[in-house]
Amino acid sequence: MDRIIASRIRQDVQSMHAYAIQDSRGLIKLDAMENPHRLPPALRQKLGERLAEVALNRYPGDRVHELRAALARHAAMPEGFDLMLGNGSDELISLLAMACDVPGAAILAPLPGFVMYAMSAQLQGLKFIPVDLTPDFELDEAAMLAAIERHQPAIVYLAYPNNPTANLWDDAVIEKIIEAAPGLVVIDEAYQPFSSRSYIDRVARHPHVLLMRTLSKFGLAGVRIGYMLGRKALVREIDKVRPPYNISVLNSECALFALEHEPVFAAQAAQIREERGRIQRALGALPGVRSWPSDANMILVRVPDAARTFDGMKARGVLVKNVSKMHPLLANCLRLTVGTAEENARMLEALHASL
Known part of the structure; x- marks a missing residue:
């Protein structure tokens, strides 16, 4: 086997x-930016009855097209645009790398950022160009523009808000990057339900910009539905590399059901935003802790000793993400997912006790 x-x-x-997934058994799980709220019992029952009628013996068909139309309405997709689906945003990121794998192609993204941008480039054999953020996790305008000029990337990724820093970037700098980019610019709005701004109202101005979102943060992380919208001609070409049945009938039906009950998920997002503010205020009172403003359902904090604090919180039954080794700018940083009010209280107690 070793020889093979x-x-x-x-x-x-x-x-x-491999992409690391932490063992969360027996712990309060606040490490993966999931929506902590389940569907109300009555809706769970309705969803179960509906899924029972799905034709599992058939390949996905018209219901996937209905999901695309429902997501287009949900996102207020501009006229002249089209939308493609992925098995989560991860698949869309991989498909973009595959579609743009021309000789000498490179993918550029600021760091620290979402690890799948670099991983998709490596797996497709493309060069990945990292550009460090500033110490306050803002886009380094001069460095980004210089890297674009030098490397002429096929794809530039801009997460809006960013993961793991949770912040939005300066719109004027984003516009300069878009204007300088010779290839595609992908605005990744994975955390849009919790954000104070979206790029959707500006995306139509730029024919080479794609907007990517996911239903994972909407509340369906287990359903694995990502979607990407852009000019019809551009999306049509990228869609050619998508596997023909990449979205299951069960996933499609779950997503359609959720979109039909959108106010339930909007209320959950509002609760998460409210809890985020409460956590940030509490963090301000903890000695030796620095936190950054967040437009996502996570908060980045710097503590005196990230490894010790992480281990202490885990021993107290709370699992967060130790991101301190991901990038030098993240030294001694932890990423805290916003959970329910009870989970957040337990998390803050564990954090205080573990400092």
């Missing part, structure tokens, strides 16, 4: 680390 692996598996894949 050594001779038949790509060397760069052998040297990679």
